[in-house]
Amino acid sequence: METGLRQVLEQRGAESPVLIGIRTGGVWLADVLSKRLDIEEPFGELDISFYRDDFSRIGLNPRVKPSSLPFDTEGRDIILIDDVIMSGRTIRAAMNEIFDYGRPASIILATLIDLGARELPIQPDVTGKTLALDSHQRVKLRGPDPLRIEFQEARQ
Template sequence: MLKTAIAHSEVLDLITRMAADLKAGMRPGAALVGIHTGGVWVAEHLNRHLSLPDPLGELNIAFYRDDFSHIGMHPSVRPSTLPFDVDGRHIVLVDDVLFTGRTVRAALNEIFDYGRPASVMLVVLVDRSGRELPIQPDVTGTTMDLPTGQHVKLIGPDPLSLVVQRAA
């Protein structure tokens, strides 16, 4: 059962507001890194708003997930690309939905395998309930209070919409 929670134009409005918040709180010289796939879409929009000089980094955290021993290898994993030097860099990590916090934990581990960043900020489109790790966003588009059985997912890349679905 799919239910569109937030339509394209509203998602874009959220991202515009996030860009403004980010501009206020972001350190000079920071680089954006999106988490594959929804986080990359949000990061692309943010990058356009902020017109940052560096290309966007893309992280695919499949090799860092903590459930490998439960679900095995993900079939085709696009490699991560961080097209800048991570050492000493301020990083803005972008994801679509922050839920348990495990994806962000994995992303942090992967970033540190590229180098030692000066700082990492977390930006998410949706901060939903159900955290299992002590991870909180610095910039949030919207918050949702959902029961554990429901999932919110960003559909895209064009148009972007947020849908809520009951877990199968």
């Protein structure tokens, strides 16, 4: 994932990018990637709970924390990081929130795992691994130290 991100940044001419991780797994990955990519500016953290399109149906997550973007997003190249992409709805919510802070120059999407079950036309620019799971299987990033991928059986 790190090598792929470096290539995309170079191709796009992204100078001084900032990282934004989507809670919780994306924040853990942003922490690791900020060190590996030598990005000195602190990374941002998004809690997209209020931006979800199913908010009125599922209610508020009891662990909601405010988002924290310790930089201006206006005109910036942003690397948006999530642990798992499936439908694309989490990423849509994250981009809506980012645009509420300001209009970035670009957003590069990096995900550790791509499950490929899109409901929206949103694709990562960089993916660590593409997986195909059975309908009863789930994948979860656990951490933060150590980071590990866990496979689970869904409740019926």
